[in-house]
């Protein structure tokens with residue numbers, strides 16, 4: 337099939353999922369055009385059948401904002417004119433809207449293209465609740481031939497919020513179990529961050545308010561205060577990094593915390609960890625948690641959104657949101673049963689292997705094309 341995949345390029349799960357999907361589909365002999373405002377973070381390798389298209393909207397003194405949505409729609413029209421049969425957008429705003437516009441433009445020319453929208457979380461639970469955006473996103477969702485969500489929790493919430501006639505189809509996120517693997521664990525790299533008798537705790541996020549990264553520091557503080565020797569690695573960057581650094585100083589944790597920053601390649605660091613921590617106020621799926629599980633690293637996370645669908649009891653512990661002592665106790669419990677949880681983590685992640693999930697998208701494409 338010839339398809340276009342549209343996504344955000346920056347640090348964030350939707351761009352990662354879209355790019356990994358584009359790569360996997362290209363490996364499976366589809367012709368894939370990846371469309372974004374910049375090369376996405378994980379767009380690192382060159383594959384036959386995979387093409388990148390950068391959309392740079394024109395500037396003009398009249399513009400306060402460059403018209404990205406329109407430029408994207410126009411690029412999708414051009415791609416369809418060149419043979420693209422299906423547009424798969426990731427994150428509804430504005431991608432689903434641009435795809436709708438492209439579809440309508442093509443229809444005027446007597447041509448057709450199939451549109452699939454994959455929802456990732458805040459696109460429908462938060463951002464599109466803005467009264468100006470809501471009706472436009474609603475129209476785009478209702479016009480897509482198929483809407484998918486990355487978890488049951490997100491599908492249900494989206495259906496309720498938009499009063500959709502049908503529940504979005506759930507296709508969970510996936511992970512390359514060869515890239516993210518306990519086999520990647522390097523004793524040498526681990527020594528750079530922790531002593532052999534220390535627990536190495538990890539967190540990775542884009543440090544946006546919804547991630548509540550500051551809570552990770554409080555949990556870590558709790559863990560240290562009961563005498564467990566440990567180090568903390570914080571991977572990623574974003575608006576709350578500076579305040580987290582300040583808090584690490586204030587809590588006297590500076591020498592035990594490593595702020596790593598954004599990384600293109602997370603697998604080697606995830607593999608050296610012992611426990612992965614999350615403290616998000618909401619998480620539709622938790623891709624970084626899945627990548628940790630695949631690396632053989634169990635997860636301690638709040639019981640919110642789609643996290644209970646990914647973090648099965650053998651792979652980690654869910655704590656009541658905001659209960660940081662419960663999070664600390666979960667760390668202690670896993671630390672004293674680490675080998676068992678490590679096995680459980682890897683076992684759960686195998687269910688989300690790229691080779692198992694990507695065919696679900698292929699079947700969806702076929703079905704959507706046949707009814708379009």
Ligand code: GMT
Pocket residue numbers: 347348349350351353427455456457458459486509546616618619620621622623624
């Ligand atoms: O809302 C975000 O954090 C952005 C969004 C993204 O586009 O990166 O992340 C969401 O999509 C990921 C991939 O499906 C999920 O793993 C994340 O759980 C989800 N984030 C939230 O729901 C907060």
